[in-house]
Amino acid sequence: MPNKQRGSTVFVVDDDPYVLDSTRWLLENSGFHTETHDHAESFFAAYRNETTGCVILDIRMPGMTGLALQNELVKIGAEIPIVFITAHGDIPQTVQAMKLGAWDFIEKPYDPRQLLESVERAVEWSEMRQDAQRRRALYANRFSKLSPREQEVAREVAGGRSSKEIARRLQLSPRTVETHRYRLMEKVGAGSVAHLVLMLMEIGEEVRIPE
Known part of the structure; x- marks a missing residue:
């Protein structure tokens, strides 16, 4: 299970209110700290690059799409894992997202267990990556x-x-x-x-x- 003391956040970005509420409920009852956004612009404005965790992102949304948000995150050097929620027939978008380093793809309606397993792995990777960065900075400072x-x-x-x-x-x-x-x-x-x-x-x- 995730370590609640680490301060990681699972962001859920989806324009469907039902998906937002049900996914938040699932995650919080599994021990994850969550933050929800009903459109990509809201998430991007609030996101801080040093945050650990992952993003559960709908690939199709009005305004800024999931793919467009992924592109913006890549531009600012964000390496937070993205778990895309996709509909059947989103193959071209899925391929594009894979090329940009998407963590996982889960088809709607998603299996709760599959989503939780993917999120747990993504959060663990994110935390380990931040630990490694801090360790490198500490060692480099000592060596200098x-x-x-x-x-x-x-x-x-x-x-x-x-x-x-x-x-x-x-x-x-x-x-x-x-x-x-x-x-x-x-x-x-x-x-x-x-x-x-x-x-x-x-x-x-x-x-x-x-x-």
């Missing part, structure tokens, strides 16, 4: 606070080289390397070499393993 020499040693340590090998490669004494190693591990909060490797890979640093 290392001195240039400590960064150099960190890459060598992550590459699996011993202090003696690093000392020879960087023309330092083994004791100096050990000092740098201790300090950098403490600064970045790495509890092991394996942890350091994961941190560097997370922020896009190249880890070169000796042949």
Whole structure:
């Protein structure tokens, strides 16, 4: 079940009042925080890019259609998953939405269990993605606070080289390397070499393993 404490929101965007109310009832009784909009323009005006969750979106609506809204979200760099609710015969629109990265397509009248399963997966992905972004930002900030020499040693340590090998490669004494190693591990909060490797890979640093 979703973690209500995470603050994720499932947005329901549909011009049919019955669909809005029934879907909101289904989601809220399953533990999801919801927000409903009866047209795409209303949702787009209220949406904040840092929000986690997903959008349940009718593909056909008056005014801004579901596809048009998806295009606008792509333009602003939003990566919130979209679960499209489609009618039979919407194949061309479905293909277009898939190309833009739609999460799922569920045909009306939808199966409540199918919708809940899709939404739960989408919300979980959204939360994991935000966690990963925060983790990368944290690691990048820690790594940036290392001195240039400590960064150099960190890459060598992550590459699996011993202090003696690093000392020879960087023309330092083994004791100096050990000092740098201790300090950098403490600064970045790495509890092991394996942890350091994961941190560097997370922020896009190249880890070169000796042949």
